[in-house]
Amino acid sequence: MRVKYLALGLSLAVAGSAVIASKATAQEGIFVPLLTYRTGPFAGSGQPIANGMNDYLQMLNERDGGIGGVKLLIEECETGYDTKKGVECYEQVKAKKPVVVNPYSTGITLQLIPKAAVDKIPILSMAYGLSASAVGNDFPWIFNPPATYWDGLSMMFRYIGGKEGGLDKLKGKTIGYVFFDGGYGREPIPLLEQFAKDYGFEVKLYPVPAAEMQNQSAQWLNVRRDKPSWMIMWGWGAMNPTAVKEAAKINFPMDKFIGIWWSGGEDDARPAGADAKGYLTLNFNGVGTSYPAIKDIQKFVVEKGKSQVDKTKVGENLYNRGVYNSVLIAEAIRNAQKISGKKVVTGEDVRRGFETLQISAARWKELGLTDFGAPITSVSCTDHNGHHAAYMQQWDGAKWVKVSDWIAPMKDKVRPLLEAAAKDYVTKNQPWPKRTEPCDKSS
């Protein structure tokens, strides 16, 4: 008997799955899927970003009734930061004609890059993903503003130069680089080595393998032995708090320890508490709840119980990073509506919207986000990144404090590397489609 029920159950499951898989929903609006990760090993970083992205778009729906009068259909798909699930999510949302996809993982972005041009869906990988995709002629469908990792590294060196009294003072010194041992952490190494040659310092590399993120004592023992003048970090997830704690443990001067923008969450510095005081990271979005738009989020979304966020965490760095990401999406959609004259825009329109994206200081103010981000001025047909400025923030023991003005990247050093990397990608992936999309004039 038992077996019979089992067989019945199994056949029902199979039949049911066929029906479910073939069902698709359609609704009037602009479909914006968000690939997020609230589960898995990187959930700690993924949750605030997911909340920020979701809440800003929801706020636009609640406050303004969407963009240009058209509601945004927001849907999250859980990737768990897993590339296989990410591709599954992409295939799932693709059927509903999304206007833009945010993979929120470098691994997933790499898989989507070739697909984007075929499916006509723009990909926004905000300051992550493949840096070379900034070259618009080769990657017309991929956008990675506001800055690439190479820009980030050059900004760090501008800051270091300012503190040392000139980059030529670095001669004979040692700079340590602790990084996630994978594509993400390895990418800055060529530029770092070039800087070492240009300015005459020595580079020490401390790779942290993915499996050893929470156990870095070996790397930091070496740091103690090598005594570098500055430490630079490219970390993500559990790697960040561990590194900050280890650095504090060996009494490394924290004001000489700089992390990239993905190493600057509150939860990265907080576990080390007062010992982390002085720790620096780059950032390209404002922190805190003093912005009118963030206040609107609190009023229209959070207090109405429409968000999953913990009320006290609104305005934290990674939450605001999510908001920044959604501002880019919303502005691109608005721009697309303006260019195409349509209300319900498609992926093709939004691609053009991204290519002519402009967020001036005045526009930031209009959005209720005065000085929240550097003005987005130089995204264009050929430059899908724009190489915008970021600022340095410092942990004061309880919160992040802005300690520098906007720092511009060394575009002259970064751009040739990008062009070369893009050319390399294209030659290795022959036949790579030639750009056929015409250029719009900047609005």
Add this chain to the structure above:
Amino acid sequence: MFYREAGQFKTSYSADESVFPILQDRIGIAVILGLAFVVIPLTATSFTLSSVLIPVLIFSLAAIGLNLLTGYTGLLSLGTGGFMGVGAYACYKLTSLFPNANIIVLILASGFFSAGIGAVFGLPSLRIKGFYLAVATLASQFFLSWCFVRVPWLVNYNVSNAIEVPTRTMFDIPITGPNATPMTRYLVVLSIVVGMTWLASNLLRGRIGRTWMAVRDMDIAAELIGIRLYRTKLLAFAVSSFYCGVAGAMMVFLWLGAAEADSFNINQSFLILFMVIIGGLGSLIGSFFGAAFIWGLPIVLKMLPEFFGVKIHAATVEHLQFMTLGALIIFFLVVEPHGLARLWQIGKQKLRVWPFPY
């Protein structure tokens, strides 16, 4: 009643030795193949093809590979993910060296690289067994993962440290890359999987398979009746890794489209091992059941709430899916510890004697 073989007389040795001796099975397999090759490509959506069926078939092949080693030869391995990676990276190197060669030939050829590496890492199996061997193969997993990250030659010195799949065509139809339709990729995967399953079933019924099973059941006894252990065990490692390597190459080239070293980590090895255990050790059809259960069911579970019009957050769905899948795994293993394949067998037996079970 349904599976009665009464009246089906075998009049020749070849009829007696055939893979499917019972007429009902032959009809069944013909119907399944007809569905898989004709009906599904015509009716299934692109999501079903590219996110459900292609991965399930690829994982089935990897599970068959591990099953040859663990289920049929009794050698426990945790290196599956690494061996799949060898296949994928080998295929990437091959296609960048020989861009004009047929990609299907290259996918199959990359299995040989995996087989070679597998045989080398199978050497410890000559001295150790059971859990100790599992630890030795675990070492191979870590070593290979390390290589994928640290040897830039493997990724053609890409800054992204990932392998990307270029467009490759056969008869002017794109098979890999973004322009390949899900249907083409599905048919290629299906043909390779069906062909290699047929090969495996014949391998297992022949001398080689029998020596593997003899080693699994008692290696000393096998040695006494004249089976050379080292050749048998290394051959099992090589053939198993060949299957895993082809599965890995297909995973990157016909499913994902790009891969980082992280795609072939220890979790991948565990995933395949779970498929083999849930499906049934020592069973080919069990490998398919296991892959469908572990990969296909979560996708269906994920869609259930939306299907019934219930709005739940994506993350909650994920948690629910983990819990349901965990509960189902425990349920099935309690009902039948020998896996889904054994359930299938019992079901067939029940159908045969129905409606008079005694």
